[in-house]
Amino acid sequence: MTQNAIIWLRNDLRVTDNPALRAAVAHGPTTAIYIEETDASLRQRGAASRWWLHQSLKVLARDLAERGVALETLRGPAEQTVLDAVDRHDAAAVFWNRRYAPAERALDARIKTALHDAGVTAESYPGNVLVEPFDIETGGGKPYSVYSPFWKALKGRDIPTPQRRPDRHEAIDAPSVDTDYTAPSWSAKLADHWQIGEAAAQDRLDHFLEELVADYPDGRDIPAKDVTSRLSPHLAFGEISARQIWHTAQTVAQAHPEKASAIDKFLSELAWRDFNHVQLYHREDIATVPMVDKYAAMEWRDDPDGLEAWQKGRTGLPIVDAGMRELWETGVMHNRVRMLAASLLVKNMMIDWRLGERWFWDTLVDADAASNPGNWQWVAGSGLDAAPYFRIFNPVVQGERFDPAGDYVRRWVPEVKDLPDKWVHKPAEAPEDVKRKIAGDYPAPIVDLKASRERALAAMKAL
Numbered sequence: 001m002t003q004n005a006i007i008w009l010r011n012d013l014r015v016t017d018n019p020a021l022r023a024a025v026a027h028g029p030t031t032a033i034y035i036e037e038t039d040a041s042l043r044q045r046g047a048a049s050r051w052w053l054h055q056s057l058k059v060l061a062r063d064l065a066e067r068g069v070a071l072e073t074l075r076g077p078a079e080q081t082v083l084d085a086v087d088r089h090d091a092a093a094v095f096w097n098r099r100y101a102p103a104e105r106a107l108d109a110r111i112k113t114a115l116h117d118a119g120v121t122a123e124s125y126p127g128n129v130l131v132e133p134f135d136i137e138t139g140g141g142k143p144y145s146v147y148s149p150f151w152k153a154l155k156g157r158d159i160p161t162p163q164r165r166p167d168r169h170e171a172i173d174a175p176s177v178d179t180d181y182t183a184p185s186w187s188a189k190l191a192d193h194w195q196i197g198e199a200a201a202q203d204r205l206d207h208f209l210e211e212l213v214a215d216y217p218d219g220r221d222i223p224a225k226d227v228t229s230r231l232s233p234h235l236a237f238g239e240i241s242a243r244q245i246w247h248t249a250q251t252v253a254q255a256h257p258e259k260a261s262a263i264d265k266f267l268s269e270l271a272w273r274d275f276n277h278v279q280l281y282h283r284e285d286i287a288t289v290p291m292v293d294k295y296a297a298m299e300w301r302d303d304p305d306g307l308e309a310w311q312k313g314r315t316g317l318p319i320v321d322a323g324m325r326e327l328w329e330t331g332v333m334h335n336r337v338r339m340l341a342a343s344l345l346v347k348n349m350m351i352d353w354r355l356g357e358r359w360f361w362d363t364l365v366d367a368d369a370a371s372n373p374g375n376w377q378w379v380a381g382s383g384l385d386a387a388p389y390f391r392i393f394n395p396v397v398q399g400e401r402f403d404p405a406g407d408y409v410r411r412w413v414p415e416v417k418d419l420p421d422k423w424v425h426k427p428a429e430a431p432e433d434v435k436r437k438i439a440g441d442y443p444a445p446i447v448d449l450k451a452s453r454e455r456a457l458a459a460m461k462a463l
């Protein structure tokens, strides 16, 4: 009987610490497949993610070929495409690492049954989170809805040690990677900012732990500083696993006790990713349904022009515009600025958080089905353990606090680059002689921050 195996890759585009890949290779001659799933129940990737995906698959095809595994890129409804691949390769078994959105789980369960019915082994593994969402509960047997006890519980767990690469078989030529993604004109600029793939992710982690982590606790909120790990897109595609990050960081903390508390802070941020996966797993559809019911009654403003100004970085609030332009140019935005941009849209402009979430989903290279909606709902107040409704960030005050010399806004908003520090975050309030230094036609603030804050507070209090 054939021992041929298939590894079905999804958000786990790596060779090391890939339990499903190891199981497949141990089973027999292995083919890897990646499917652009066209199933209507699944959330389709955004444009920036599709650009990253294509590059990442090219790197992975080479890494797999070195170990004798060919990668096929396929397109179609998942179930039929998997069954066809099983026939084509005369496979006796299919392996994958689990994913956690309700629609994905339903689909995977259906495919598992179809494979079993066809006499094919189907096995799934944990590979994409630190602890699987169904495996971590409160003392009362409920999913965690508050972060600090979740973090405490997670820290107390034995996080599985990363697995080694599968055995090497005779190398083959790397197949070409064919996705239906035609690179949009803007993708070239993204390439200037990123090294893609598993080896690049490992290098980034090493660099971060060697050079940057000591400054992480104090510097992580300063958008002009490059002290965060920048691992998020690598994690979103599984080019590196959270477990690898966890264990490598712990090893560094043991060898360098002076870095231990900074590493602890870093890992506590990493764990938010798992916390968001708990929500993704247990909730209906976190990208569309508010997690706190009463927010369903919120009346959002219909303001397409305002939304477009926000998307294009023309709100007249420099720190927000800087973030939105950074996003467009690089595919990511600094975390603090993501919070400010989201807060302005949802609270001051009172535009539905789902519209902002969708824009991020399309433009972020780290767009993540758990962390993007999870964080948007956090800002909107409808998430679990969310920002309280009365916390409405003032983007001018926040800019002055976290970008005091204006380095970040000057980098992304050249219109204000010649303004003195005092006015760089509030050009509209500057005296006329200072205003003359604004280059080009920088807009006035899109909202009155004080009045719009009162309006949002009233609307949310009324809920």
Ligand code: FAD
Residues within 6 Å of the ligand: 220, 228, 229, 230, 231, 232, 233, 235, 236, 269, 270, 271, 272, 273, 276, 333, 334, 335, 336, 338, 339, 342, 360, 364, 366, 367, 368, 369, 371, 372, 373, 375, 376, 379
């Ligand atoms: P670091 O500070 O180095 O953190 C390390 C890792 O921890 C990150 O790569 C990420 O995986 C995880 N992490 C850190 N903070 C968070 C957080 N708040 N929530 C979840 N995970 C976190 N992150 C995404 O990965 N994908 C998204 O689609 C996404 N959308 C967001 C939308 C909004 C409105 C906000 C406020 C935040 C969003 N985040 C998202 C969280 C955060 O902004 C990014 O993870 C972070 O900026 C990535 O940079 P880094 O890798 O240098 O982070």
